């Protein structure tokens with residue numbers, strides 16, 4: 007493999023000639039791009055093979071991260087950087103007159119996820135490899151990733167995401183690891199063999215595509231295994247083959263574009279079982295290539311379930327052990343409950359996954375039968391543990407009211423249940439899941455989320471990384487806690503002004519992007535106040551835009567009232583069927599239209615909606631932020647991770663005490679963030695005494711009345727019906743997410759930002775303190791916590 011620029015150039019030109027029969031100069035840009043990707047993959051593949059061998063030889067325990075979503079983004083730059091070959095490639099290409107950035111732009115995002123949960127899985131894979139831990143990711147190879155969002159006339163329009171258009175150079179199809187997954191049919195008792203058999207099943211072939219996960223500054227390269235559905239050799243007799251083919255293709259065709267609500271569709275359940283069964287099959291076979299049997303399975307494998315979507319791992323592993331390898335129930339249960347660990351991601355009641363028993367029974371008859379038995383035994387256990395408390399029993403039953411409660415199954419079948427931020431875990435233990443915490447003392451634990459500081463700081467913000475190198479060296483890349491060395495520069499006026507300069511450059515970049523994509527001219531000296539995340543009522547983008555409306559109305563009314571110039575930037579995809587969320591997008595765009603074109607106010611106030619928010623766009627947006635909007639209703643955002651990305655890039659958090667914001671505020675101190683709004687206890691109290699009345703806020707605060715009235719008086723739409731849904735949500739449905747209750751406090755928090763920003767020198771200090779304290783939020787720290795408390799892995803011995 008190439009070690010120098012000259013070797014790189016030789017190899018690059020040789021491959022172009024061999025593959026396309028042309029010289030570098032004559033080749034098309036997509037050809038150059040694909041050759042570069044292939045070179046990087048091949049560069050990684052030696053380490054990849056060595057890692058697999060080393061793990062086997064040393065009989066090491068591995069973690070298997072099962073997740074329906076991996077929001078990977080682009081891999082080319084990340085992999086070159088992690089391999090330490092970026093500069094060689096960049097300079098080699100430059101010698102050929104090729105700008106590496108132009109090649110980078112040709113890569114599609116691997117958008118196999120919706121948002122935070124999928125991006126967490128991606129950050130974890132990066133940290134696991136970079137810390138040299140042996141790890142496998144399992145997911146679905148969706149033909150179409152998360153939909154592409156277009157904004158037409160202010161409305162969201164969804165377009166299929168054809169991420170495989172140019173092929174996917176990173177994946178390797180592995181037919182030797184394929185297997186068949188069984189659906190439908192029924193279960194019969196075989197008296198001769200004394201066991202249950204699943205007969206008349208419909209088979210679906212599962213074929214894995216492996217993607218190397220390249221660690222930074224290590225030879226360890228792990229695997230992300232993507233499962234694709236294909237027709238099996240044995241096709242069902244009773245079905246037209248075209249219908250069968252169609253149904254098979256459907257399984258891995260599209261990612262469900264839902265976030266925090268379970269999609270109640272048979273196809274989704276099929277997807278879940280499909281990748282769970284295929285993944286487990288491959289793990290079991292790999293285990294048996296190294297060890298004589300499955301008795302030591304739990305010593306060598308730990309399976310982390312990312313939310314309830316892969317929880318069928320629990321009954322499926324039971325099925326394999328009992329049906330295929332003749333284990334007794336108790337022995338099998340012992341293995342399963344020492345192998346599986348579950349991460350809870352939400353306390354939103356509507357997001358707790360449940361499946362109709364009838365559907366489960368029909369699609370997965372043997373799995374359902376096993377769940378029934380797990381349920382029966384669990385009930386027996388709880389009865390004893392609870393001294394026959396009937397009500398408690400009803401609250402924890404896995405099967406209840408014709409449904410399978412997946413979170414309950416997950417808790418019963420796992421040795422660890424973790425929340426994703428301290429506050430979230432507290433709420434789980436003390437409220438939402440306190441029954442389970444009592445039944446299984448010690449099972450619940452916290453693992454505060456993190457993000458990879460390589461992608462989200464070092465690679466996406468090279469200007470800031472250079473400044474950090476200059477000030478504190480580069481040990482923070484290996485040891486993110488070393489960012490704290492920056493604290494002593496927080497008062498250094500040279501570092502402060504250099505920081506402001508970096509921020510200015512990144513704001514210029516984003517301003518250029520906005521000019522190009524939105525046609526809006528924004529003031530680089532204005533405060534870039536940014537809220538980018540999935541669109542959801544609880545995240546309260548509506549509160550943000552209502553505040554913008556308030557500012558606009560007040561400036562129009564009172565010529566003496568002027569704010570420090572602000573650019574409010576939004577980015578968010580709404581689930582296609584989430585009507586309210588789509589209306590909020592339309593409202594943001596409608597407000598932008600009015601505000602941006604009003605000469606009275608537009609030197610003070612601009613609103614920008616950036617379309618198609620995703621990982622790559624996030625890497626451009628986040629480094630340009632002055633203010634990070636994290637304004638969810640307290641108790642609703644389990645952790646949040648964009649709050650951490652903003653912090654690392656020197657933005658000040660404007661947030662509620664929710665999710666990981668609590669821990670961010672704790673670390674940076676009150677003087678380096680702006681916290682507002684009700685706390686979880688305040689909201690619980692309002693709920694408990696039923697004392698929240700949205701109309702009281704409307705009637706008693708003229709600012710609120712004016713803003714709310716503007717939704718239906720034609721200010722932002724020609725039709726008064728356009729935003730009626732939003733009006734109703736606030737007023738007729740009593741404002742479920744307490745926007746009006748937090749409005750005044752939010753206005754004051756925004757005013758405080760204005761004041762703080764005017765003192766540029768102190769502002770720089772605040773930002774520097776945020777960067778300095780962000781090391782804790784590296785997913786390297788999160789992974790070390792999982793390893794120490796849950797996974798108990800050893801590093802790969804790689805020489």
Ligand SMILES: *Cc1c(COP(=O)(O)O)cnc(C)c1O
Pocket residue numbers: 120121122123125538539540619620621624645646647648649651
């Ligand atoms: C980090 C990230 C998220 C999660 O954002 P939150 O604000 O924590 O909800 C969602 N989407 C993308 C593309 C991300 O990079």
